[in-house]
């Protein structure tokens with residue numbers, strides 16, 4: 001029986017607006033634990049990590065709150081790695097998406113040690129591939145993928161003991177529709193695989209997901225990093241950096257169901273839920289509904305189990 005371990009990381013330290021620090025509790029209030037238990041999963045809620053408060057200062061040399069971001073990610077790295085070592089499936093409750101650094105560096109370290117092939121599905125409106133030279137904001141939640149690939153300050157790129165923590169070819173991004181100018185060039189330069197909204201418009205979510213999930217084996221550890229701003233803001237207003245033109249409810253469901261069908265998901269981030277922007281917790285409720293599908297809820301007639 002799979003044991004899920006929830007790890008809350010209540011911080012907005014990498015964001016440009018406050019409020020993602022309330023995300024972990026919003027997800028719990030929305031029924032995350034009860035939903036997981038209904039899948040006959042063991043659930044351990046290890047509560048929330050502690051870390052520095054948000055000093056709410058402007059960027060320094062292209063980074064906002066670098067030391068605090070490093071502290072949060074170091075402790076998330078340790079907690080996520082410990083959960084994986086115990087054989088648990090960690091679910092990280094963000095918090096802003098800078099926390100992908102701590103979470104995914106832990107998964108990468110675990111995979112290296114176990115000889116597993118890592119694949120990261122990055123569901124997001126943004127590529128999060130900025131550096132201090134490229135960023136228009138200095139907000140580190142716009143940088144985690146670049147940091148994981150070794151581009152960034154050493155306080156962050158060294159978390160997890162190997163730099164780079166991952167190679168760009170393990171990352172497959174879905175739903176992207178907001179990439180800064182310099183960031184775009186850099187994404188092309190390193191050859192990130194991006195199924196952006198234009199791709200999804202032209203070929204559909206099914207084709208995008210088939211490609212993003214292709215080639216996995218028994219030995220693949222699939223990590224899903226779900227930034228809730230992936231979703232269209234009309235259904236998910238509770239995020240700080242909304243971008244119009246995201247996946248609809250049905251497209252998002254299909255995305256989750258296709259991941260569930262692989263049976264390979266072994267760790268998950270749920271990031272950027274921001275109750276300060278939400279209406280009656282609907283974004284957290286929707287995230288829980290979609291994660292329900294990620295764990296195999298089927299609304300389909302063909303459901304046979």
Ligand SMILES: NC(=[NH2+])NCCC[C@H](N)C(=O)O
Pocket residue numbers: 096097098126128130135136137138139141142143178179180227229241272
């Ligand atoms: N995880 C996120 N919400 N990232 C938004 C990043 C927005 C913008 N590209 C920036 O770097 O500031």
Ligand SMILES: [Mn+2]
Pocket residue numbers: 097124125126128141227
């Ligand atoms: Mn993001």
